[in-house]
Amino acid sequence: MIIQSLLISLLSPAANAANCIPAREAVQMPHSGQYHRVHPSGNFVLYSTGRGVKIADITDRANPKEIFTPMKAETYPVESATGGWDLVASPYDVGGMNYYQFKDILKDQDAAKSVFKDKENDQYYHSSAELPGSTADVRKVRTLLYGQTHREYTMTRDTAGNFTKVEAGPARQQMCSSFVNNNETPLDRSLNAEDTARRAELTQQQTEARARSEAANNRYFDREQELSRSRRRSNQYTSQERRELEALGAEARRLSDETSRISRELREYANGSAYRALSTQLREVERAYHSNSSPDARRTAEAEYSRISALLDRYRYGNSNEFRNPILSKDGTLVAAGKANGIAVYKILPDKRCELIAETGFAGSKVSFSYPVQGKLPKLTFTSDRGPSGNNERGAYVYDLETKNAKFIGQAGEYASYPGFTKDGRVIYASNGSGRAGFTIVDPNQVPSTDNATCIKAASRDAPSDDTPTDAPANSAR
């Protein structure tokens, strides 16, 4: 089906001139789909539907096309630091994870055949990347699964130029089998005799306090209803009735406060003396912050507060949520994972242990990494559900691992999903709802503020590195 489409430019004529990179473009292409993956050229977006995977060809922004494929839901490309998609990995396909050549998909569409398959390393929510040391003819590939295991492959191009010769390494290798950071050392949850006794005491107190609090609330409600039944408005109560209600309300508040205090203390004793010591430290840091107006001292206090809070979170939330939905970086050397309250990025060491290098500190979706630039950490893009300060919308973000700063790159009134980087540093995401209106293409460096008059000729990617070959031409099969 050919979909009617229209390119809407949101920039001034100056920025629309030839060779200028627009700050933001919208490609109208209504579709229903999920798990969008952005091609490094920015010309294709792969997405899953209830009936398999399709590719949005948005090379011509004004006339996007839909390409049918034989692939199954949640297909993920084998990404590459050099900016190509030689292969795409289709999970739970016939005979296991099927690897198709992207050029075959573009040429043969849903008649394309996979070049190899792997039954032992096959799962949804995977990610895959070419590793450093890959050459034009020999690709070293790591495919990481949702279950946090991975497998490595060596793929060699045959005389016809196809990656048909594949050597697979051992399957089910644990990713991040351990962490080298102190932050990940086991927690001391030991309870001494005092902890145990106090815990039992507080548990009893908590039960009683909750009952008292509930009874006080009921007394207030019952009296309020009794007065309401007399069909009088609150402003018609006598002063004695008002005083009576206020007294009942005050008592309910006092007992609620008391319950909360006991619950807090119980939490401290239930987690052991090490947790209690950290809680005390946290309160001291808060006091230090507010008693000191020096910016340096306040910055130190903020950093210390974050460190202790993270440790306390680990006590309270445990480790089961510490490494969820892992996604590889474009060169397969970093991995991002969801944590209890944020997104963490780890460096994968040669022995497959992982070293924490950054945490966002706030919740977000699964991420897409930017293409690497020599000597710099990449950026992340993801979405986060915003609260009332953001009109309860889902916004797209870019997080710079170098500066540890997050930037909102969306627009008011927009619902963004599945942002991904192009090789030149722009971000493409599906916009507006599960019935997608289309795609938005953003140059993060030019939003939210741009003078709209300057012609930007290079998107926001940092200076190219020596190890980065030139981009594949538009419409390239790579």
Place this chain on the structure above:
Amino acid sequence: MKLLLIALTMVAPAQAEPVFVKHCPAQFIAEAEKRDSKEEWKEQAPGAAGEKVYRTPTDTMGRWLEVAYTDASTTLFDMSNASTTKVIFGKSCAPVTSKGPGFDARKQYGEPNALWLNDQALEELMKKHPQGLIYVWSPGMTYSVQFYKIFEEVAKELNLKFLPVRDHRSKFTELEGMAKHFKTPEPRLKLNSVELYMRHLTTHFPASVVFKNGRIHDDRIIGVMEKPELRDAIKQQLEAL
């Protein structure tokens, strides 16, 4: 009516710190205390450049506070299903209050035959069941559909009320795909809860959360897990409540 009364009477021990508000901190703290702020504010993804955003629940189910601040401005939001109150602290730090519509997903994502779980309904369910597992899922998300029954089974094993709630932005048409294939039951109940939304249960599907004795655990269980791991995660959260 009863919920409103709870809001009037259940005042938490108000400690607005530590949100490191720069502009009018004392006035912000006083206003947040007045609005039943809890002691713990969690950082959120920022809005405009240089802005920081934090949020906290209150003692009233389905009523949350959010603050957005820069070096020169502080704005506090007080949101529930019923209304959103915005408090701006101007140059003089005097709070200027305005009131707007609350969080109501039905208006934007309404569809025939859907049942909506708002905060009042959530509170009633939590009163009726001493403990439970809320499973927020989306019909287009493979694992969220595929693991629906596994989460349901584990919840039953652990004697928890299983409460599946569908992404408020999803549509019945999406059920034609994966959800239909996996024959997922109870697809009609959709999320319209400030309490669940502000806890980021719609940022990733599935996301789950455990409740016990009227309290919801502070953290989500992100994504899916095999049964033993899921049992451990749920037990750990139940123990912490």
